[in-house]
Amino acid sequence: MSVAPDPAVPGRDPLASRPFRVRDRRQDTVDTVTLTLDPVDGVPLAFDPGQFTMLGALGVGEVPISVSGDPAAPELVHTVRDVGGVTHRLATCEAGDLLDVRGPYGRGWDVEDGAGGDVVVVAGGLGLAPLRPAVLRLAAERDRYRQVALLYGARTPRDQLYPEELLRWRDQGLDVQSIVDVGTADWPGRVGLVTTLVAQAGFDPARTLALVCGPEVMMRYVASALVDRGVPADRIRLSMERNMKCGVGLCGHCQLRELFVCLDGPVLDHATLAPLLATREM
Numbered sequence: 001m002s003v004a005p006d007p008a009v010p011g012r013d014p015l016a017s018r019p020f021r022v023r024d025r026r027q028d029t030v031d032t033v034t035l036t037l038d039p040v041d042g043v044p045l046a047f048d049p050g051q052f053t054m055l056g057a058l059g060v061g062e063v064p065i066s067v068s069g070d071p072a073a074p075e076l077v078h079t080v081r082d083v084g085g086v087t088h089r090l091a092t093c094e095a096g097d098l099l100d101v102r103g104p105y106g107r108g109w110d111v112e113d114g115a116g117g118d119v120v121v122v123a124g125g126l127g128l129a130p131l132r133p134a135v136l137r138l139a140a141e142r143d144r145y146r147q148v149a150l151l152y153g154a155r156t157p158r159d160q161l162y163p164e165e166l167l168r169w170r171d172q173g174l175d176v177q178s179i180v181d182v183g184t185a186d187w188p189g190r191v192g193l194v195t196t197l198v199a200q201a202g203f204d205p206a207r208t209l210a211l212v213c214g215p216e217v218m219m220r221y222v223a224s225a226l227v228d229r230g231v232p233a234d235r236i237r238l239s240m241e242r243n244m245k246c247g248v249g250l251c252g253h254c255q256l257r258e259l260f261v262c263l264d265g266p267v268l269d270h271a272t273l274a275p276l277l278a279t280r281e282m
């Protein structure tokens with residue numbers, strides 16, 4: 001087992017953190033905010049879509065959070081759901097506050113593996129945040145891909161992340177389809193599970209790369225639906241969440257049998273994951 005070097009700074013201690021200052025805090029939904037951060041030392045944090053950082057609030061702790069920003073932009077963007085001690089502190093911070101950032105860590109989506117073929121992105125709820133950098137890259141390089149579909153399921157219309165961007169991505173040539181578990185009187189769209197969109201979406205399964213992120217149970221059903229459509233299991237990529245402490249393969253908190261989700265993932269293919277998850281108690 002080897003500790004991944006810090007890709008941002010060659011030779012740097014992979015556990016070293018850097019201070020980032022909160023430039024902007026946007027309330028996305030009732031429990032979720034998007035933070036825009038600037039590096040205090042002025043050195044942007046380069047990352048691949050799907051990677052995460054260990055984001056720290058001074059005196060409270062640090063947690064893994066996927067980068068949700070544009071890989072081509074200099075600022076660091078994270079979308080955080082307030083679920084506990086550390087995420088509450090992060091979600092309630094204000095412009096000017098300092099946060100600690102380690103990373104980026106892990107393996108991402110490797111979006112370019114889909115070039116020349118079709119890409120289908122399937123997101124559930126907050127799962128759109130780790131996928132956003134991949135979607136932004138797909139939209140920016142749209143002509144490198146045959147068809148690009150984004151299938152997004154949220155609990156209610158109000159729980160949808162980035163609603164303006166969903167419209168913009170459609171204008172940029174992505175087939176964006178939204179669905180909600182529970183509609184409202186003013187929701188003109190579909191109601192149901194995101195798996196129903198997988199069954200209907202237009203893509204050629206033999207030439208498709210699928211990127212999936214959401215609650216684990218949703219990812220299992222979506223992976224099955226994609227396999228049923230004929231997408232090869234090794235072309236279905238899922239982003240796994242496990243409790244993590246170090247982020248660099250030292251502590252073993254995130255171990256999934258022989259895999260360390262922090263090092264070997266968080267993005268793993270369905271062919272690798274299916275036998276591991278089949279033995280887990282749910």
Ligand SMILES: Cc1cc2nc3c(=O)[nH]c(=O)nc-3n(C[C@H](O)[C@H](O)[C@H](O)COP(=O)(O)OP(=O)(O)OC[C@H]3O[C@@H](n4cnc5c(N)ncnc54)[C@H](O)[C@@H]3O)c2cc1C
Nearest residue numbers: 063064065066079080081083084085086087241242243266
């Ligand atoms: C690779 C990776 C990327 C992530 N990206 C994001 C992101 O972009 N945005 C975001 O808001 N969150 C993300 N998370 C989840 C985030 O790390 C957890 O919500 C956070 O660690 C909770 O810490 P806390 O101190 O706020 O809450 P705690 O007090 O530690 O926990 C609150 C509740 O959440 C549960 N919980 C804690 N950690 C996890 C976890 N990893 N998975 C499932 N349940 C958990 C606890 O069991 C408890 O029920 C990611 C996790 C991983 C592993």
